[in-house]
Amino acid sequence: MHIEYVPSTLVWGVELGGGDKQGSKGERHAICKVITIVGAVVVAVLFYKFYSSFLATPDLPEFDLNVWWGRNTSNGQDTSIRPYRILFSDSMQENLRRKMEAYRRATRVKSLEDDSTYGINYDVLGQIFAHWQFKYKYGSRVKYLNQYNHYITNVQGLDIHFMRIKPKNTENLKVVPLLLIHGWPSSVRDFYGIIPLLTSAKPEYNFVFEVIAPSLPGFAFSQAPVRPGLTTYQMAIVLRNLMERIGHKQFYVHGGDIGHAIGSHIATLFPNQVLGFHSSTPVNPSKLAHLTLMLGAICPKCVANDLVDKIYPYTDKLQFYLEESGYLHLQSTKPDTVGIALQDSPLGLASYIIEKYLLFTDPANKYTHDGGLSAFNVTDLMDNVLIYWSTGSITTSLRLYKESILNYEMEETLSSIPTSVPTWGLRTKYDLIQQPDFILRWKYPNLVRTTNLDVGGHFAAFEKPVEVSSDIFEAVKFFSTMKK
């Protein structure tokens, strides 16, 4: 009955609209009434559909573990592991010098606000420019970046780069392999501070790590796929195959940002190979998780316990996500277009990348004049920018967001399949998405602990290597006492 009522009212709206100006208020009133009724019915139906979709735990889909992402066929694939060295070539440096010289003063546009609310401001850009132009020493930085052993090996048709760092003094110690997975706009550079801490013995622990830190396909020194589809769970397969190539059938995993998503997929697809999963971005990305937190706004304390201030007021958080997700929206839809400017403009690339480090390390940086830059060693940030620049890989890295959207259904399916792998979460003070343990347990029923840090932000391993490495040691100690 109600639904039948709609069309006639709206048609009446059409007829009325033309002539009777006086009636427009009454007309809108009637339409509002209908909207309320129809809306309630629609919402009830949607809720029912929604609700029933949550109950089933899907079966784990079968995946082809040898999808070929490269140009050639797999005939005669070279499975050797080759040493690799990072190079900042003379021609790149010359090209950069030319670009910096061609950079016009007019390119810099005065900021409207004294802070960073419109994005990277005039003075921050000036500091980045000056640092790059006058302080950044290519020679010593490339030496710094080559301090660890770099390798390349072909996995599923792609030359995949990784660093492999073995501990030096292993007397009476068990050496356990640990896969470190970076995110976006990060690179293996995020792990330079944490690697020595993880590969050095600590008196409290009878083990030490051998670290394997790959560049994701399409990022930095790893080749990009020549066809669509290499999304996070496909990257999970590539990295698992890489670990097998290196000789590690079983290993621990640490990840943050997209590295968390990939690590989570490895734990879901290969639960018998992952000895334990440590995440610095512990998130259950399922729809049920988000909806629960949204409805939890009615009683934040009941849902979030000691995380109340980090999750609520929920509308504030939503506004924050909306404001901070423009880059994500663009990259998920037109990565190649914005990529053209970022591949061509060194300062554009630096600003685009560094903005994320500034804002996601502490959201309050947005309201400061220098955007938080002074809290960083700019050279550290520039290393990461140079890694993207020298490899011309920003566009292929952006495409990962597009692949995630194109393969959204499978991502959602995998996020609602629990993994048995023992899991440990590290929440930094300012990380973007925070969830209480009971929600994490829907995805990670063997969540053994979460640590709440009183410092740090989204790029935890980069920013707080001491705290993160301690937490990883603690987690692995715990994991190793659990029987599978």
Add this chain to the structure above:
Amino acid sequence: MHIEYVPSTLVWGVELGGGDKQGSKGERHAICKVITIVGAVVVAVLFYKFYSSFLATPDLPEFDLNVWWGRNTSNGQDTSIRPYRILFSDSMQENLRRKMEAYRRATRVKSLEDDSTYGINYDVLGQIFAHWQFKYKYGSRVKYLNQYNHYITNVQGLDIHFMRIKPKNTENLKVVPLLLIHGWPSSVRDFYGIIPLLTSAKPEYNFVFEVIAPSLPGFAFSQAPVRPGLTTYQMAIVLRNLMERIGHKQFYVHGGDIGHAIGSHIATLFPNQVLGFHSSTPVNPSKLAHLTLMLGAICPKCVANDLVDKIYPYTDKLQFYLEESGYLHLQSTKPDTVGIALQDSPLGLASYIIEKYLLFTDPANKYTHDGGLSAFNVTDLMDNVLIYWSTGSITTSLRLYKESILNYEMEETLSSIPTSVPTWGLRTKYDLIQQPDFILRWKYPNLVRTTNLDVGGHFAAFEKPVEVSSDIFEAVKFFSTMKK
């Protein structure tokens, strides 16, 4: 009662989550039940709030018509109208040559798909590069751009550029002033084709137009504000003051894209000065309009009549908007960051702008190899890119989106205040948002007609000058027969 039930269940969820793995399905089941109930209550409350917010037509707010946007104070403001000529300086050309030479082959990243679904593809970029480098002649183009009379005058502290073109042969004809308002990423270049058609007498009409086409503040040759707040309705005030400066107390208005929004605000704020409003993007942006079309999905034909195929299936349209609005999301939040790359990279700027022309002219272009480029005269598109480039104004143009979001409440208020100005809509075949007349009438009760074109897209005046100019003549003829 229901609401009280929630917290305990969720707390129970927290307690259960730790140990009992078997219980996780039952737990999720219980939570889903609660979510359904709580969700329905929340939605009912929201709908009620929503509903009541639609009924009141707000009073027209009072605005300061002399807000100062410039650096200096208004003391001794120069109110003269000075002639202006467009210049592509030697140093700009030299700088561009250097940038093009520094542009690395490696900058071009092979596309994953043969079409344009990931954004501007490899081959389209190659064509843009080649055209700019080898075919675009700065000298003859700047002559072309200077064919009309350009002027600058200071309005509210900003040097505002405009073209003013008077008809040549006006014997026995009434000359009526017409304000043409461009949008983003357009410029006055959009109107070069339509201007001669509007300023030439037609035998069927006893009037002809004097055209005034300004560059929006912060766009191209018009100065940008030095403080935040110059959003669309403030631009409306600036343009109305510009028209008064020129000597036109009353005038007709045509606009598309953001030019529609600004024109609509002029009609709302100054109904006695606007003789008639012609829009090539006829849209009522109020929440009620969008909600009505969304709910109309239940019976598209009842709501949309002959526009059914252009509005429904609504979920397809929403998906389309989501996919095509990444640039808008980024510009509304961090215009200054993405601006840095676009100010610095000529090819990045060209791709970013031309992508919009290609996709919004015909959405199907996304699925073609050349993105629809062959349907355009590339030189025409490049003129517009050069206007943004030579004036270094892309960042300040992007900021308009940020200002719109920052002043969203007032934009929403103004969109729910009807204007008495006679209005005429032109719907092109492929324009992005299409609304039936009865919804347009909530905002424009004096909507006298809408024309449905069987060709054209979002940039109507640029793409279809013949059709648009005919429609404007027809509209103004009708307007002039109406008594105010």
